[in-house]
Amino acid sequence: MTEMKSNKKGTGRGFFSRSLLLIVSFVIALVLWYMGTMQNQTQIARIYSDIPVKFINEDALSDLSLTAQQLKNVKVDAVLKGYFSDMNEINEEELVAVIDLSEQRFPGKYTVTPSVAGCSADISVSRIGNVDIVIEKIIKKQLNIDIEIQGVPADGYYIDKENIHYQKTVDVTCGESISRNIAGAKIVIDATGRKSDFDVNLNIILLDPQGKEADSSRVKLQQYSVSVRVAVAAYAQMGE
Secondary structure (H helix, E strand, C coil), X not given: CHHHHHHHHHHHHXXXXXXXXXXXXXXXXXXXXXXXXXXXXXXXXXXXXXXXXXXXXXXXXXXXXXXXCCCCCCEEEEEEEEEHHHHHCCCHHHCEEEEEHHHCCCCEEEEECCEEECCCCCXXXXXXXXXXXXXXXXXXXXXXXEEEEECCCCXXXXXXXXXXXXXXXXXXXXXXXXXXXXXXXXXXXXXXXCCCCEEEEEECEEECCCCCECCCCCCEECCCEEEEEEXXXXXXXXXX
């Protein structure tokens, strides 16, 4: 009889221990779930540096005979704010600061605050760097195309410049500030070893006021090359 009471007492203690363990495990799981939920619903802020700026609707400026000065390699820093779970889903390589150029309709200098794309709509911009842009008029002008001869024709021959046939002018279009640095144009003819007339298609090279090659990356040309008919003549022989 004494042994049976002892066994019953041990069984009761085991049941109590298991029950207590289950309760403690449930409480711990509940606390962890609550902490995780609260963490995901806690708003945090992070700094993101060197976000590339994307300019959109530049065609809207062209329709108004306007253009924006140099817009390449512009970057800004930003502080973004959102829930922990949303912030963890941000891929920094997908972040873009967007500036809509259609909002500027007159020449002048503007300080613009970009919007941020590439993240959840639930993410807000707490702070972001401003971008200064200059909107200017588009200038169109006509340039004379000069000829530069390189190389030496065959012995006894020369390039007859007066009889070279080609389109002698080109229309260029660019921003007002760039236009001030575009003063002329030329083509370069390679006459090396020539002893008869020849045809060639040559790229047009833009020149600055000092006669050096100008940056044409933001200049639109009516055409970028010209067809040239080069006249090669022979020197008159002595006694003829």
